[in-house]
Ligand code: SF4
């Protein structure tokens with residue numbers, strides 16, 4: 001039995017409507033409780049800002065594609081090396097850090113729960129192996145279905161129950177968390193070097209459109225009663241004028257769920273571009289944010305770009321190849337049979353570059369223009385827009401118009417006529433930041449019920465104490481203090497145990513993998529479906545019996561069983 | 567007992583459709599494997615060392631596991647520059663424990679990659695890697711290129727499972743619709759079924775790749791009448807086949823990575839594939855030899871940032887192939903103790919390196935007597951992954967496979983033995 005008391009904490013806990021109360025948080029055996037005994041270990045927060053542990057609802061930290069990013073980039077590995085010391089392993093990597101480096105750096109910033117944004121089912125075992133080596137955060141994996149043959153065939157037949165049955169079987173088999181669609185249909189087309197330009201194009205050979213895939217998956221997701229909604233990386237990422245496709249996609253989405261959104265659209269910055277080519281490229285954050293404001297069934301994340309070097313990596317193979325043709329650095333591609341694709345290239349976002357400067361503006365505009373912070377979450381699509389260690393700077397930009405203006409003065413001069421950022425006065429408050437970095441993310445992922453993203457009684461004791469005295473700092477003026485404060489917690493507590501203090505890692509840790517196991521009726525069980533098993537054993541390069549991820553790949557894990565309606 | 571859908575722990579194809587029949591601890595029948603795989607599996611329980619052996623004034627004697635583990639920990643702790651080498655034929659779990667131990671010891675960890683596809687990795691680190699999973703090739707490719715390799719001999723089921731003889735979803739008559747180009751310095755068996763056999767003069771791969779790149783870019787005017795023994799007519803035909811294909815897949819082996827030009831050859835091949843992607847779909851895959859050599863690259867990478875040749879002597883992970891690779895450390899007589907796991911440097915390393923290896927305290931973890939045995943001071947037999955131990959392995963295309971066990975012979979696994987050595991090390995060297 002372990003007891004802990006975080007005393008004199010200045011708590012902001014949006015889910016429990018606590019906005020700046022000084023209180024004590026009692027912890028017993030990893031959970032938040034009413035009271036603890038006199039022998040409890042005491043951490044005196046001395047009135048510092050105390051938030052639920054950070055939740056990243058879209059990041060790329062583990063799996064085949066991430067590891068290939070490391071493998072091909074010794075230059076990036078050298079840029080992030082730290083020595084082995086105490087419990088801390090040696091680390092490498094700046095934009096694609098090693099698993100330990102990811103885990104330590106997130107922990108130092110107070111993050112305790114991460115969603116890996118893209119796991120190819122065929123390669124799920126790899127993701128889970130890396131989860132085991134990411135000790136200080138609880139992990140979940142969004143599972144890729146964008147080019148899934150069985151799904152597309154069921155969609156073509158109009159059989160949504162079958163779509164749900166296939167998704168449910170696959171999630172259980174690969175120990176996935178939610179449905180991810182990356183450029184739906186486009187990754188299949190890329191199998192023959194083609195792409196899809198928007199939601200009405202037909203996927204070659206399969207007779208379905210992205211719109212049909214998205215609509216079917218949204219319904220299937222609800223049939224399976226998954227905690228999280230469909231998580232979508234829209235078609236046509238990164239191209240001038242793509243905002244129209246993005247808005248068209250959003251307008252497809254029905255409102256099907258009372259407790260959360262019906263669609264989570266990720267890294268919308270990359271999808272809010274105007275202009276007809278790179279010469280006329282401009283921001284269309286305004287119409288996109290307007291659409292989001294009018295559709296409560298949609299939640300987005302920013303996908304903010306920050307200047308500097310990084311590595312882009314997505315399941316969107318065709319997009320990465322196009323990007324490569326612009327950057328001419330180095331390019332890796334990895335298509336996954338019957339399922340999806342992926343691509344990786346290193347990039348450098350430069351202030352001198354007009355397009356990069358506009359991209360930087362768009363992410364901020366989206367966050368400032370979406371009225372409800374619960375519906376626009378803070379991400380960089382790590383590491384695509386920037387490595388996650390840049391989050392504190394983004395927080396400061398959102399809290400300070402003065403900082404935005406100071407930065408704006410340093411970007412490409414022609415940016416001004418292509419964006420509206422300088423006209424936006426909004427400055428976010430502490431509560432809004434807490435929503436955008438944990439409470440909103442937990443709610444969108446549907447994990448508040450398992451004690452994530454808040455500090456109520458019974459919640460997991462994941463707590464971040466920042467060296468920030470809310471009453472004594474003016475974020476609008478003192479933005480450097482905001483950056484410093486959010487970069488390094490005084491304490492990060494994971495499951496009731498202090499894991500980081502003032503920039504030091506204290507323990508080795510052991511994470512929990514959270515996965516979903518939909519309970520489906522026997523007549524919809526795909527493991528005995530002749531067509532499905534036949535497809536498997538004929539066209540996959542592994543046998544169906546060797547496909548599911550064995551239990552031993554998950555050390556500590558939390559299985560969420562859902563009662564599917566099929 | 568019949569075991570279905572078993573995985574062959576031999577080559578990088580990691581075939582997962584084997585049927586193995588056992589009677590007690592005997593394997594009586596193996597179906598679906600090639601001759602290499604069946605030979606290994608049929609003899610699964612045979613030729614195993616009974617228990618650890620240690621050398622006493624030149625003579626082998628039996629030892630207990632405890633004693634051998636104690637000895638291994640001792641030599642690693644005593645060393646200034648311990649080397650942990652091998653790792654290509656073992657479980658991913660053992661590889662991970664090895665990395666952690668190397669880190670704590672401040673040693674060097676390297677895999678057999680440095681003597682096979684190390685140059686491929688160097689090339690990928692310069693220009694990237696347009697690849698895909700093998701099922702993607704099987705279902706789509708209408709053109710297969712094998713360069714500097716002989717799949718019939720080294721990966722016997724590669725052609726039947728993934729390329730020439732495999733069914734393809736998008737191909738009506740896969741065998742007939744799929745073209746085959748073979749590039750090699752000598753005519754091998756596979757040449758007889760190739761649509762084009764391109765015989766390159768030894769050392770000429772780089773030039774031939776450059777000529778093909780020029781043609782694909784529309785600059786055939788700069789190509790001379792013959793390039794490294796290959797006529798311009800044939801080069802034009804090959805380039806046309808590549809451009810006309812809907813999906814081309816290039817596989818290459820040590821004939822490209824270890825011939826003059828080394829990593830530059832691979833870089834040129836990648837850049838050719840890159841160029842072809844501007845016309846059609848084209849991918850490239852190194853034909854990895856040992857069944858889990860790619861797994862060692864994966865595990866080392868997520869733990870340290872680098873795929874092989876990682877030096878922890880400065881408490882950071884440091885990577886510099888040519889300096890921190892096993893062959894080079896031995897040639898410079900730098901390492902003063904070695905732990906060799908699941909590999910046989912005795913059969914592959916230069917004589918100079920082996921002389922050094924024989925002169926330092928060395929422990930071998932391997933189930934059988936190998937060419938390395940005579941060079942070491944102690945050998946610890948373990949279970950064979952894929953026979954009497956389960957574990958994780960990564961196929962040549964990066965697909966992770968859970969390798970299964972079908973025998974129980976009572977041996978500890980590599981992970982267990984290395985874990986125990988690590989425990990002993992930790993008693994002395996605290997994290
Ligand atoms: S091709 Fe390789 S993996 Fe397949 S059976 Fe033969 S040796 Fe084993």
Ligand SMILES: [Zn+2]
Pocket residue numbers: 058059060117118266267314381384
């Ligand atoms: Zn992403």
